[in-house]
Amino acid sequence: MNNEEALFFSRALTELTLSFHIIYATIGVGIPLMIMIAQWVGIKKNDEHYILLARRWARGFVITVAVGVVTGTAIGLQLSLLWPNFMELAGNVIALPLFMETFAFFFEAIFLGIYLYTWDRFEDQKKHLLLLIPVALGASFSAVFITIVNAFMNAPQGFDLVDGELINVNPILAMLNPAMPTKVAHVVITAYMTSAFVLGSIAAYRLLKGSNHVYHKKALFLTMKLGLIFSIGAAIIGDFSGKYLAEYQPEKLAAAEWHFETEEGAGLILFGVLDDGEVKYEIKVPYALSILAHNDPTAEVIGLEEFAEEDIPPLYIHYLFQVMVGIGSLMILVSLIYVLGRWRQWQFVHSKNYFRLMVAGGPLAVIAIEAGWWFAEVGRQPWILRGIMRTEDAATSSGQVDLMLMLFAGLYLVLGVGSIVVLRRMFRKNPVEQEIADREKERVGDFS
Amino acid sequence: MTLEIIGISVLWLFLFGYVMIASIDFGAGFFNAYNVIFGREHVLTTVIQRYLSPVWEVTNVFLVFFFVGVIGFFPKTAFYYGTSLLVPASIAIVLLAIRGSYYAFATYGSIGHKGYTFMYGLSGLFIPASLSIVLTISEGGFIDMVNEKPVLDYFELFTSPLTWSIVVLSLAAVLYISAVFLTWYASKAGDVKATELLRKYALIWSLPTMITASGIIVELRAHNSEHFNRIVDLGWVFGLSFLLFVGTVYLLWKRRSYGVAFGLLAGQFALAFFGYGVSHYPYLLYPYLTLYDSFTNPAMAISLIIAFLMGLGLLIPSLYLVFRLFVFNKDYVQGKEDYHA
Ligand code: HDD
Ligand code: HEM
Ligand code: HEM
Numbered sequence: 001m002n003n004e005e006a007l008f009f010s011r012a013l014t015e016l017t018l019s020f021h022i023i024y025a026t027i028g029v030g031i032p033l034m035i036m037i038a039q040w041v042g043i044k045k046n047d048e049h050y051i052l053l054a055r056r057w058a059r060g061f062v063i064t065v066a067v068g069v070v071t072g073t074a075i076g077l078q079l080s081l082l083w084p085n086f087m088e089l090a091g092n093v094i095a096l097p098l099f100m101e102t103f104a105f106f107f108e109a110i111f112l113g114i115y116l117y118t119w120d121r122f123e124d125q126k127k128h129l130l131l132l133i134p135v136a137l138g139a140s141f142s143a144v145f146i147t148i149v150n151a152f153m154n155a156p157q158g159f160d161l162v163d164g165e166l167i168n169v170n171p172i173l174a175m176l177n178p179a180m181p182t183k184v185a186h187v188v189i190t191a192y193m194t195s196a197f198v199l200g201s202i203a204a205y206r207l208l209k210g211s212n213h214v215y216h217k218k219a220l221f222l223t224m225k226l227g228l229i230f231s232i233g234a235a236i237i238g239d240f241s242g243k244y245l246a247e248y249q250p251e252k253l254a255a256a257e258w259h260f261e262t263e264e265g266a267g268l269i270l271f272g273v274l275d276d277g278e279v280k281y282e283i284k285v286p287y288a289l290s291i292l293a294h295n296d297p298t299a300e301v302i303g304l305e306e307f308a309e310e311d312i313p314p315l316y317i318h319y320l321f322q323v324m325v326g327i328g329s330l331m332i333l334v335s336l337i338y339v340l341g342r343w344r345q346w347q348f349v350h351s352k353n354y355f356r357l358m359v360a361g362g363p364l365a366v367i368a369i370e371a372g373w374w375f376a377e378v379g380r381q382p383w384i385l386r387g388i389m390r391t392e393d394a395a396t397s398s399g400q401v402d403l404m405l406m407l408f409a410g411l412y413l414v415l416g417v418g419s420i421v422v423l424r425r426m427f428r429k430n431p432v433e434q435e436i437a438d439r440e441k442e443r444v445g446d447f448s
Numbered sequence: 449m450t451l452e453i454i455g456i457s458v459l460w461l462f463l464f465g466y467v468m469i470a471s472i473d474f475g476a477g478f479f480n481a482y483n484v485i486f487g488r489e490h491v492l493t494t495v496i497q498r499y500l501s502p503v504w505e506v507t508n509v510f511l512v513f514f515f516v517g518v519i520g521f522f523p524k525t526a527f528y529y530g531t532s533l534l535v536p537a538s539i540a541i542v543l544l545a546i547r548g549s550y551y552a553f554a555t556y557g558s559i560g561h562k563g564y565t566f567m568y569g570l571s572g573l574f575i576p577a578s579l580s581i582v583l584t585i586s587e588g589g590f591i592d593m594v595n596e597k598p599v600l601d602y603f604e605l606f607t608s609p610l611t612w613s614i615v616v617l618s619l620a621a622v623l624y625i626s627a628v629f630l631t632w633y634a635s636k637a638g639d640v641k642a643t644e645l646l647r648k649y650a651l652i653w654s655l656p657t658m659i660t661a662s663g664i665i666v667e668l669r670a671h672n673s674e675h676f677n678r679i680v681d682l683g684w685v686f687g688l689s690f691l692l693f694v695g696t697v698y699l700l701w702k703r704r705s706y707g708v709a710f711g712l713l714a715g716q717f718a719l720a721f722f723g724y725g726v727s728h729y730p731y732l733l734y735p736y737l738t739l740y741d742s743f744t745n746p747a748m749a750i751s752l753i754i755a756f757l758m759g760l761g762l763l764i765p766s767l768y769l770v771f772r773l774f775v776f777n778k779d780y781v782q783g784k785e786d787y788h789a
Pocket of ligand 1: 154179183184186187190193194234235236237238239241242245252324325326327328329365366368369370371372373374375376377379
C-alpha cells in the first residue's frame with residue numbers, strides 16, 4: 001500500500017469511527033441531564049410518573065453508554081494509530097484537555113455505577129438525585145474537553161514553531177483558543193437538544209401506536225419543552241459560530257455559503273446545486289450573509305477568490321450546512337407549535353400526523369449532529385491543524401489500514417444492531433403500563 | 449525527582465491499577481464460562497455479577513487514562529508505537545469493544561445464552577494476550593526503521609520465545625489474580641461452595657505464574673542483556689516479591705485470612721511490576737526511545753501534573769465511596785440488597 005492509500009483509508013476509518021461514536025456520545029452527554037430534570041420534577045410534584053420516566057431512561061442509558069465507552073476507547077487509540085505525526089505534535093500542545101477528559105470519564109463512570117445500583121436505597125429521593133449531578137457534570141465536561149481539542153485543530157495557538165521546533169508552549173493559551181467558546185457551547189447545547197428530541201421521539205411513538213397513557217403525554221410535553229429551549233439556544237449559538245468563522249476561518253464560511261467573491265452586503269444562498277462552478281436553483285436572501293457573519297447588512301464578507309486553490313475545502317459542505325440549519329429551524333417550529341398547542345388546546349397537535357413529525361424529530365436531530373460535524377471537519381480540510389499541518393502529512397505509513405477499516409466496520413455493525421435489539425427488548429419485555437401497575441400494588445401493600 | 453520520572457511513575461501506577469482490576473474482570477469471565485460449559489452453572493455466576501456490575505466502566509477508564517497519559521507526557525511514543533502497533537492494537541480494541549458492550553447488553557438487557565458466555569470468557573484471555581505484546585515489543589528487536597519509519601517485524605515477533613512466554617505469563621497471572629480476589633470476595637459473601645472452587649483455581653494457577661515469570665527473566669538474558677543486568681541488580685525487589693507470593697499461597701492452602709492473602713498478592717505484583725518498570729529505565733522502546741528524548745516540554749509536563757493532582761482530589765473520595773457501597777458492603781456483597789434501576 002502506498003502512502004496515498006494509507007491516507008485515504010485512514011481518513012475513511014477516522015470518519016467512520018467518529019461518525020459512529022458521536023451518536024452515542026451525544027446521547028451520553030444529554031441524557032443524564034434529562035434524567036435529572038425528570039427525577040427532579042417527579043420529586044417536586046410528588047408524581048410517580050416522572051420518577052418512573054427517569055428510571056426507565058436510566059436503564060436505556062446504560063446501553064448507549066456502553067457503546068459510547070467502547071467506541072470512544074477505539075477513537076482514542078485510533079488517533080495515535082492513524083495520525084501518529086499529528087498526535088506527536090499536538091500531544092506537545094493540547095494534551096492537557098485530553099488528559100482532563102479522562103478524569104471527567106472517571107468521575108462519570110464511578111457515579112453512574114453508584115446511581116444505577118442505589119435506586120430506592122435512600123429514604124430521601126433527593127439524595128439519590130444528588131448522585132446524578134456528578135454523572136451529568138462528568139458527561140458534559142467530557143464533551144467540553146474533547147471539543148476544546150477539536151477547537152484547537154481549527155484555531156491553533158499557544159506555541160511557536162521555529163524551524164520545525166515547538167517552543168514557548170502554553171497549554172492554557174492553547175485551550176483558550178478563539179474557536180473554543182462558540183464550539184464548546186454549540187456542541188454541548190446541541191447534545192442536550194438532540195437528547196430531548198430523541199426521548200420525545202420515543203414518547204410520540206408510543207402515542208402514535210395507540211397508547212393513551214398520561215405517562216407518555218407527560219414525557220412528550222416535558223421533552224418538547226426542553227427541546228424547544230435547547231434548539232433556540234442552538235440556533236443562537238450557531239449564529240455566533242458563523243461569526244467566529246467569518247473572523248478566523250473565512251474560507252470555511254465562504255465554501256459553506258458558495259460565496260466566491262469578496263463583497264459588501266453579501267446575500268445568503270439557500271438550497272441550490274452547484275453545476276460546473278455555477279450555482280443553480282438557489283434562493284438568495286439579500287444581505288443575510290453579511291448579517292450572519294458580522295451582524296451588519298453592509299459589512300464585507302471575504303470570498304473564496306482570496307484563497308489559493310489548494311487551501312479551499314470541498315464545496316459540498318454547503319449541503320451539510322443546509323441540512324444542519326434546516327433541521328435546527330424545523331425542530332424549533334415543531335416543538336414551539338406543540339408547546340403552544342398544548343397550552344392553547346389546538347386539536348391538531350394530538351393528531352397522528354403531528355405525532356409522526358415528532359417521532360421523526362429524534363432521528364433528524366441525530367442527522368443534524370452528523371451533518372454539523374462533517375461540515376466542521378471537512379470544512380477544515382486540507383488542514384488537520386489549520387495553517388500548521390496538512391492532513392496528508394499526518395497520516396500513518398502503515399500498510400494495513402484497509403483491513404482495519406473492514407474490521408471496524410464489522411464491529412460497528414455488530415454494536416449498532418446489538419444496541420438497538422437490546423433496547424427494544426428491554427422495553428418490550430417490561431412495558432410501562434405493567435410497571436406502573438406493579439408499583440401501585442407495591443404501594444398499596446405498604447399501607448395495609 | 450525529575451519531571452520525566454514523575455510522569456512515568458504516575459502512568460505506571462495507573463497501568464498497574466488497570467492490570468489488577470482488569471485481571472479480576474477477565475479471569476472472572478473465564479471461570480464463569482468454564483463452569484457454565486461444564487454444567488456447574490451458577491456456582492460462580494452470582495458472586496461474579498455482584499462484583500462486576502457496578503465497576504466495569506471504571507476498569508475501562510484506567511486503560512484510557514494510561515494511553516492518553518502516555519501521549520501527553522511522551523508524545524514521541526505516538527510516532528513509534530502508533531505507527532507500528534496498528535494491527536495488534538486494533539485487534540485489542542475490537543475485543544475490548546465486543547466484550548464491554550456485550551457485558552452491558554447481557555447484564556442490563558438480560559440477553560444471554562451459552563455461546564455468549566463462552567465468547568465473553570474467551571475474549572478475557574485474548575485481550576491480555578494481545579495487550580501484553582506491547583511489553584514484548586518494548587524490549588526491542590522487533591521494530592525496524594524503514595525509510596525512517598518504524599515497521600513491526602511480525603515474523604520475528606511471533607517466532608520469538610520471549611513473545612510466547614510473556615503471553616503465557618499474562619494469562620496465568622490474570623487467572624491467578626482473579627482467583628485469589630474472588631476467593632476472598634466469595635468468602636465475604638458467605639458462599640462456601642464458590643469459595644472452595646475459587647480457592648482451588650487460585651492454587652492451580654499460582655505455580656504457572658511463578659514458573660513463567662522466572663522463565664521470562666532467563667529469556668531476557670539472551671534477548672536484551674542490558675535489561676537483564678538491570679533486573680539482576682534489582683534482584684532484592686523480585687526476591688521480596690517472591691516471599692509475598694509464598695505468603696499468599698500459604699494462607700490459601702491453610703484456608704486462612706483470604707483478605708490478607710489478596711493483600712500479599714497485590715504487594716507481590718506491585719513489587720514485580722515496579723521492579724520491571726525500574727529495570728526498563730530509561731528506555732520506553734529499546735533502543736530507539738528513552739524517557740528523556742520523548743518527553744514533552746516542561747510547561748505541558750507541569751500542567752499535566754497539576755491536572756493530575758486535582759483529578760486525584762476528585763477521584764480518591766469517589767473511589768472510596770464505590771468501595772464502601774459495593775465491594776466492602778456486607779449487605780450488598782451477600783445479595784441482601786438489590787437496588788438496581
Ligand atoms: C442538533 C444539531 C445541530 C443543529 C440543529 C445546529 N447545529 Fe450547528 N453544529 C452542530 C450541530 C447542530 C455540531 C455537530 O455540534 C457542530 C459540528 C462541529 C461543532 O463545533 O458543532 C456544528 C457546527 C456549526 C458551525 C461550524 C463551527 C465551526 O466549524 O467551527 C456553524 C457555523 C454552525 N454550526 C451554525 C449553526 C446554525 C446557524 C444553526 C441554526 C439553527 C445550527 N448550527 C444548528
Ligand atoms: C480530538 C478531537 C478530534 C481530532 C483529533 C480529530 C481528528 C480528525 C482527523 C485526523 C481527521 C482526518 C481528516 C480527514 O478525514 O480528511 C478528521 C476528520 C473528521 N473528523 Fe475529526 N477530529 C476530532 C474531533 C472530531 C469530532 C468530535 C468529530 C465528531 C464526530 C469529528 C468528525 C470528523 C469527521 C466526520 C471527519 C471526516 C472529514 C473528512 O471527510 O475529511 N472529529 N478528524
Ligand atoms: C476525537 C474525538 C473523540 C475522542 C478521542 C473521544 C474519546 C472517548 C473515549 C476514550 C471514551 C471512553 C471513555 C471511558 O472509558 O469511559 C469516550 C466516551 C465518551 N465520549 Fe468521546 N471522544 C471523542 C468525541 C466525543 C465528542 C465530540 C463528544 C461529545 C459531544 C464525546 C463525548 C463522550 C462521552 C459523553 C463519553 C462517555 C460515554 C457516554 O456517556 O456515552 N466524545 N470518548
